[in-house]
Amino acid sequence: MNTPGMDAPQKSPYSKAVLAIQATVSVTLARQRVPLSRIVDLVPGSMLTFDSHCDEPLILEVGGQGIAKGETVKIGDKFGLRIREILAQPSEH
Template identity: 30%
Template sequence: MKEDMTMSENEDTKGSSAAGRLDSDKLKVLGSIAVDVAVEVGRTELTIKELLALNEGSVVELDRMAGDMLDILVNGTPIARGEVVMVGERFGIRFSEIVEPEKRIETV
């Protein structure tokens, strides 16, 4: 009886770790799905009146300080934070912190 209990405890441990991983076939299927990746510089709130008053050259103050890390979102869900870098003539983002999967699920 004791051996059965030990075996089932081991099976539960193996099962939970296996459930957390994707097998290669599932990964191949998921690999072709396109997702929207966005980098959020900051946010602010405006009234409609303020929004309508904006024109070329207007400056809107955001809630972040210069040099703060930026949020990296996939399909609107924060997955990481990073900093802007130059990649040749284009902007890029260097991932500095990855959001824990448990916290990502909380935001969905």
């Protein structure tokens, strides 16, 4: 809501240009460290197990930094992420 006589701050052309930059976002289900020997032994049909429970929230990452947590939702034949929590600081997952 604007107060009469007070305009909302205008974004500079620089700010608009920065906000137009597209960033790659990722949704991470689970993460763990494993020895490379385990990775090079992977073949089709191999199984990796994770300590995370299948009902735990997914992490939305931008530039490798966790910015939000959410849950999967089905949208037609695609999936999406319903944001449930915005992380206060970048997480290290």
